[in-house]
Amino acid sequence: xAKIDLNSDIGESFGAYTMGLDAExxxxxxxxxxxxxxHAGDPIVMQKTVKEALKNxxxxxxxxxxxxxxxxxxxxxxxxxxxxxxxxxxxIGALDAFVRAQGAKLNHVKPHGALYNIAASDExxxxxxxxxxxxxxxxxxxxxxxGSKMIAEAEKLGLKTASEVFADRTYQKDGSLTPRRMPGAMxxxxxxxxxxxxxxxxxxxxxxxxxxxxxxxxxTICVHGDxxxxxxxxxxxxxNL
Numbered sequence: 001x002a003k004i005d006l007n008s009d010i011g012e013s014f015g016a017y018t019m020g021l022d023a024e025x026x027x028x029x030x031x032x033x034x035x036x037x038x039h040a041g042d043p044i045v046m047q048k049t050v051k052e053a054l055k056n057x058x059x060x061x062x063x064x065x066x067x068x069x070x071x072x073x074x075x076x077x078x079x080x081x082x083x084x085x086x087x088x089x090x091x092i093g094a095l096d097a098f099v100r101a102q103g104a105k106l107n108h109v110k111p112h113g114a115l116y117n118i119a120a121s122d123e124x125x126x127x128x129x130x131x132x133x134x135x136x137x138x139x140x141x142x143x144x145x146x147g148s149k150m151i152a153e154a155e156k157l158g159l160k161t162a163s164e165v166f167a168d169r170t171y172q173k174d175g176s177l178t179p180r181r182m183p184g185a186m187x188x189x190x191x192x193x194x195x196x197x198x199x200x201x202x203x204x205x206x207x208x209x210x211x212x213x214x215x216x217x218x219x220t221i222c223v224h225g226d227x228x229x230x231x232x233x234x235x236x237x238x239x240n241l
Contacts, residue, residue, distance in 0.1 A: 004201060004241055005162065005220035007031035007143065008234070009063055009112065011049035012040035012072075024231040026052055028238055031059040031220065033110040033143065036091035039065030039073025043094075050098045060099050061143065064091035065112030073113035074180065081128040084115070088132035096136065108162065109133045110143035111150070120148035120176060127153045134159055146217045147175045162219040165200050167193050167237055170209040175216065184209050190233060194240050197221060201241070 010022045011034035019040070026032060032053040035041030041049075053060050065073030067087065079087070088111070096106045111119060111129055119126040126149040133140050134157045144150035146163035154161045168187045170178040178185040187193045200206050206216045221241075223234045 004218060005030045006234070006238055006241070007033060007061070007110070007164070007220050007222050009033045009035070009110075009222070009224060010053075011035045011045055011063070013045045014040055014042050014069065021230050022049060023052060025223075025234060026056040026058050028231070028234045029058060029223070031061055031108065031143075033061045033063035033108075033112075034095055035063050035065070035112070036095050038067045038087065038091055039069065039071075039112055046095060047098050050095070050104075051102060054099075054102055054104050059107040060095075060104065061108035061110055061141075062092040062095040062106060063110055063112050064088045065115050068114075073115065076114045076118060079125075081124045084119075084125050084128040085132050088115075088129050089136060092132065092136050092140075106137065106140060108141040108143050110164070116145065117177065117179075119150050120145045123149050123153065126150040127156075130154045130157050130159060143220055145175075145177070146219075147215075163217040164220050164222055165197075165206070165216060165218050166222050167197050168224060168233070171206050171214070171216075173208050173210060173212050173214065175214055178209050190236060193233070194237060197237060198240060 006029045008025050008029045010032050012019045034049050066077045099106045119129050130153045141160045141162050142154040143162045143164050151161050200216050200218050205213050
């Protein structure tokens with residue numbers, strides 16, 4: 001079995017406001033998805049987070065989202081494919097500049113929040129994101145929801161992909177994530193989360209919120225770094241892997 005990558009969304013502080021446990025999480029994960037200033041983060045936070053990730057030998061990825069600081073990028077926006085392309089390219093380019101300035105290379109791109117979820121099922125928007133990634137650097141890896149339109153569109157372009165699954169989210173029958181606004185969207189019990197992760201890896205399936213068993217591919221697992229027990233949770237998952 002190939003090595004399973006563990007990733008986390010970080011760099012989400014802004015100005016005087018601190019969010020997440022980035023320094024601790026970076027000692028555990030393999031890949032970091034760093035906010036690019038639209039849904040979270042700012043130039044200083046981006047610079048510091050890139051530096052800290054590289055110091056820990058963690059692969060650096062851009063985490064572009066909708067321009068929605070107040071809603072943390074989790075609210076849907078009626079954006080066209082052209083707008084999605086431009087805002088994605090803009091954000092990736094910004095983070096890439098910080099990575100290059102430190103003599104390193106950007107490894108991947110993972111869309112954030114509502115942008116991620118919409119593009120998972122919308123072929124045109126998925127294509128726009130993938131084209132932005134490809135046009136900036138065709139060697140970048142796209143981290144996207146396992147079985148999603150983004151994976152399919154990336155493969156059409158010849159982009160490398162990493163099928164992503166979530167340790168702390170529940171799934172629907174179509175393989176999509178349960179929307180956060182719905183009850184049961186988040187898995188808060190550590191044992192239940194670890195059981196789900198091991199099932200996805202060993203059996204290639206996941207149990208949905210409704211109780212169905214659906215197939216799933218696992219290349220990388222996301223553990224969120226902003227919870228109270230995020231560090232302990234990430235450590236337990238890595239130990240079990």
